[in-house]
Amino acid sequence: MDVATSYHASGSHADDHHDHGPAKGLLRWVFTTNHKDIGTMYLWFSFIMFLFAGTLAMLIRAELFKPGEQLVNPEMFNQLTTLHGLIMVFGAVMPAFVGLANWLVPMMIGAPDMALPRLNNWSFWILPFAFTMLISTFVAAIVSDTAGSAPNFGWTFYAPLSTTFGPPSTDFFIFSIHMMGISSILGAINVIATILNLRAPGMTLMKMPIFCWSWLVTAFLLIAVMPVLAGAVTMVLFDRHFGTSFFNAGGGGDPVLFQHVFWFFGHPEVYIMIMPAFGIVSQILPTFTRKPLFGYASMVYAISSIAFLSFIVWAHHMFTTGMALVAELFFMYATMLIAVPTGVKVFNWVATMFKGSLSFETPMLFTLAFIFLFTMGGFSGLMLAIVPADYQYQDTYFVVAHFHYVLVTGAIFSILAAVYYWLPKWTGHMYSEVLAKTHFWLSFISVNVLFFPMHFLGLAGMPRRIPDYALQFADFNRIVSVGGFVFGASQILFLFIVIKTIRGGKKATDKVWENPQGLEWTLSSPPPYHSFTTPPVVP
């Protein structure tokens, strides 16, 4: 609870020392309570996890390059898909958004730092330990014949796969989920406290940048549903070791209950992974269209209503579990209702571009790709929401295509756009536009080669989570795998671009872009260690 102290102390001592610079040495990163240091660590951590889980995806695509068993046996294949999903969700996408929130929220609202800096340090440093524990099971499964399997039940860990049939490593998985949950909750509490308390004088909630709004709503979703996930894994732990029967019909429980509990967390979770992306896109678009965001207030209401609706649609993940018809109808219509606020957002983005004077720097390219491809992912989601159609699509590659369109070309593309947009601000150097555009076009083309044919594979009946497939799927799988390898390799180019920009390059101006709106552009590039030591005045 250093808020008030750092907030007020910085005001009075601002003249004593010009800038509280970072401490020296490696321990700086361990003890730091600075929002920029912690944001940087979050972003690097998530990028490392992205590369690791991406490598697992490359192995999956290599296995699926040809029909038959190629590289890995079916047991290993299950571990690959499970860890790929878990690490991408909890290790890559979520920490990346928390990292962006750390870097940007204080600068956008005119605060010196986050409201709870020590908590911030803790919420980051839990993560490496959680993921070391999770990944250790995979390392053990590879190097030792006696260690048994890593988690192999899919990222959704349905009972009884994780209870009765879960390998011993499931307990490692359970505790790592507990730790990730604590980290996310603490991070979310910090964001809420910062936004509610540290806004510069004059910045009312409805004047706040839309990125802060999207994160405020996301943070509330996080504190509402991460405890439910913690409860779900705790029940799995109890069923495994303490003789309870939450999910065991023999003891009076119900395995379907697991799916209800899990998806009650799981559906808001998918919005946790896309709301900050909406915010990012709404920040970037006005800069490169040279127009203010169309329909600011309706954006805020759309985000809030999507958040509310996310709590009453969870059972659309379970249409084929033998639900009653009325329940299926309710969840179908409720799910389709989400298309309305989402449509409002897409309409507003298009309206922002309408008659604007557009320019196509790399952040804008990723933003446009986001709007186009995320909308496509949204439409395939609508198809999946139709109950009778879902009976056909369920557990096929159509589902895989759908959620990769919303998560890769949705969430990940927005993160890439955000990094290109704010990297000159963070580092003080411009990135190489030629390399960045190369990265964009490689990613954009390969990601569609990778995921678009999956729609057809799914419609033709290729099942998910299977290491082998019927011969008629061979050609499309080969195309998909090639797209996958190119997409994976082009992210190495991204790493190179980021490192190159950190090390040097053309000096960035304070504004970086032509006329960007927002308080972060009033700071120098790179910004001072403590963002706003005296609160700026917002007109």
Added chain:
Amino acid sequence: MATTAQQKIKKQLTLMLIIVMGMFAFCFALVPLYNVICKVTGLNGKPTAMVAAVSEHEIDLSRTVTVELITTLNHSLSSSVSEFVPRNVKIKLHPGEYVKTSYWVKNLSAQKMIVQAIPSVTPGFAAQHIRKTECFCFQHQPLAALEGKEMPLVFTVDPALPKNINTVTLAYTLFDVTQS
């Protein structure tokens, strides 16, 4: 000034921690909540595990309902260990008419075991209309090594069963509950 700002944050923190704790508790509350909702609405096809009182209500002779009886062995009992079959696989009855049937169970192993049958009804809405006055599924069933026995079931279908349901499937899954 400093203290009021700090107090405000403390208040917000407490509130947020209460939300977190509350949602964690809510997750566990979902378990009884789910059971109550399913019982009231009959959404998941789980019949009550209670003896129904024999009531002398009218037998609805105007229609016939087919009850299909199926059995499954849970993975804890592989088919080499036990036998579990219904004596009748299909029973036609008038709603309100009591029917007696039985199931044959046999322990094929050399160990003593305790088994428990868990019923499930399809379509789910019919679950509340299956009335059992006697059922082996009400208790644990101990079986000595190599012991086989007939287990009785007396039931009827409530005349209140919706008219559009003509076939009801009553499925029993047999679980090994020896350990617990």
